[in-house]
Amino acid sequence: MAAVTTVVTARDTGERLSAREGIVFQRCEAGRKADVQLDPEQAYQTIIGFGGAFTEAAAYTLSRMSAGQQAEIIRRYFHPEEGLNYSMGRVHIHSCDFALGNYTYVQDEDTELASFDISRDHKWVLPMIKEAMAVKGGPFTMLASPWSPPAWMKSNGEMNNGGSLRPEYAKVWARYYTKFIEAYRKEGVPIWAVSVQNEPAAVQTWDSCIYSAEEERDFVKNHLGPAMHAAGMDDVNIVIWDHNRDIMIERVTPILSDPEAAKYVWGTGFHWYGGEEFGKVAKTHELFPDKHLLFTEGCQEGGVRLGEWFTGERYGRNMIGDLNAWTEGYLDWNLVLDETGGPNHVGNLCDAPVIADTVTDEIHFNSSYYYIGHFSKFIAPGAVRIGLESAAEDVLSTAFRNPDGSIAVVLMNEGEVDRTVTLGLGEMLAECRLPAHSITTHVVR
Structure with missing residues (x-):
């Protein structure tokens, strides 16, 4: 089971780079697709x-x-x-x-x-x-x-x-x-x-x-x-x-x-x-x-x-x-x-x-x-951007694999309403709640 650190900044709360309880990855039901699917095997530029x-x-x-x-x-x-x-x-x-x-x-x-x-x-x-x-x-x-x-x-x-x-x-x-x-x-x-x-x-x-x-x-x-x-x-x-x-x-x-x-x-x-x-x-x-x-x-x-x-x-x-x-x-x-x-x-x-x-x-x-x-x-110096496929409407996202092996995922909701999206990693899936006008970083170890 992946350990996740979750940090949130949201306009309508007092949260400013504030730690929340980490999201929990669970095995995905057969046939279910994540809104945002990570592909750590795909590598792009180094930061x-x-x-x-x-x-x-x-x-x-x-x-x-x-x-x-x-x-x-x-x-x-x-x-x-x-x-x-x-x-x-x-x-x-x-x-x-x-x-x-x-x-x-x-x-x-x-x-x-x-x-x-x-x-x-x-x-x-x-x-x-x-x-x-x-x-x-x-x-x-x-x-x-x-x-x-x-x-x-x-x-x-x-x-x-x-x-x-x-x-x-x-x-x-x-x-x-x-x-x-x-x-x-x-x-x-x-x-x-x-x-x-x-x-x-x-x-x-x-x-x-x-x-x-x-x-x-x-x-x-x-x-x-x-x-x-x-x-x-x-x-x-x-x-x-x-x-x-x-x-x-x-x-x-x-x-x-x-x-x-x-x-x-x-x-x-x-x-x-x-x-x-x-x-x-x-x-x-x-x-x-x-x-x-x-x-x-x-x-x-x-x-x-x-x-x-x-x-x-x-x-x-x-x-x-x-x-x-x-x-x-x-x-x-x-x-x-x-x-x-x-x-x-x-x-x-x-x-x-x-x-x-x-x-x-x-x-x-x-x-x-x-x-x-x-x-x-x-996202540390030396981090590499990894593959990410998103079907999450009105949610911006990017993801990196750090030199220590952890994966940092940034999700941003500019909309007026809270959103919930699913984040997929291999055969695992987690639900992420994104407050209105917020940005969230999950670090998966």
């Missing part, structure tokens, strides 16, 4: 992990809280048992919109990068990363992404409002990534991967830079890939696209179809802002099965939404949709924001799973925090 972004805004906000509250936020995200068990992180290469202003690591027109200096990151960003590493018990699988080259390298002469990389600075800009990786390594923060450019198809009022697919291909092929190899950093992965799902196929195809560019590319990063087109994620895998898929950013736009439930359901729906489409890891955006949904140097305020009120020193855990936890706490 890297789950995590969020160490932005300057997040780190600065954290620094404004009392010492006890700072420790609580870090614990609730990164502790393997008491927190969400985060094992991944994302950091911006100099400024992004969720920084306190535009900044770079070099002085103007320094084509030799002799002035390269990450001392600004020592103020807030690196201390937050190091505190999180200490609580987690080791380094993160860390992605680094640039939002814009320095203004003097760009066609529009500024970091904001789009513009493009001037061709004569492509070689210098490629070396900039290696300088960043080297500087972070010296701080004991290894960088696992870099993306070429955050959101290369969007002219933003904040730090941004436009690349066509062909320009991204040529930058990787002729500059970034060779620069990283020359620096002995061929163990650091390169992620392309790092933008929305809606046009990911047409954006990655010219790059991954070019063998000279593709040899440098680990895989494709993507965001959720362009719609929930999970079929395009799956199609990208189908077209390029030897490359990887990573969700690199998502958040609820438009400022703080304290107490809202739809934000958590957005996370749950997107995570299940992407994981079922071969995605190997999930990176949320800002780990923590202040009571305004910032700071953001151009007023692009957003929500985060954790809101820290810097006026009252209170911490608010949004529904998104708990929904993410239904995946990150129970």
Whole structure:
């Protein structure tokens, strides 16, 4: 008889990642079919992990809280048992919109990068990363992404409002990534991967830079890939696209179809802002099965939404949709924001799973925090997605076999009424009650 741990988060109850009596598997009656049938023999992608972004805004906000509250936020995200068990992180290469202003690591027109200096990151960003590493018990699988080259390298002469990389600075800009990786390594923060450019198809009022697919291909092929190899950093992965799902196929195809560019590319990063087109994620895998898929950013736009439930359901729906489409890891955006949904140097305020009120020193855990936890706490790095056939109407589901042999099944009911579904494993079957607007994780051992 399988032993099952059952954990529930439900809107209309006080349950938030709350343990319930585990479901009970019994031998299935002949001819009876489960609503959700697991097939542990069928194996898909291996999971890297789950995590969020160490932005300057997040780190600065954290620094404004009392010492006890700072420790609580870090614990609730990164502790393997008491927190969400985060094992991944994302950091911006100099400024992004969720920084306190535009900044770079070099002085103007320094084509030799002799002035390269990450001392600004020592103020807030690196201390937050190091505190999180200490609580987690080791380094993160860390992605680094640039939002814009320095203004003097760009066609529009500024970091904001789009513009493009001037061709004569492509070689210098490629070396900039290696300088960043080297500087972070010296701080004991290894960088696992870099993306070429955050959101290369969007002219933003904040730090941004436009690349066509062909320009991204040529930058990787002729500059970034060779620069990283020359620096002995061929163990650091390169992620392309790092933008929305809606046009990911047409954006990655010219790059991954070019063998000279593709040899440098680990895989494709993507965001959720362009719609929930999970079929395009799956199609990208189908077209390029030897490359990887990573969700690199998502958040609820438009400022703080304290107490809202739809934000958590957005996370749950997107995570299940992407994981079922071969995605190997999930990176949320800002780990923590202040009571305004910032700071953001151009007023692009957003929500985060954790809101820290810097006026009252209170911490608010949004529904998104708990929904993410239904995946990150129970699907371990190294877990493999397994086969699952579902006939359960209006119930979303995904399942993984963990390295310890346990099976984690996530079931989500976005509907207005409670539902009961049956879960099948081999010849065994269990009944699962899913409250309205809830998410449930069963871990079968």
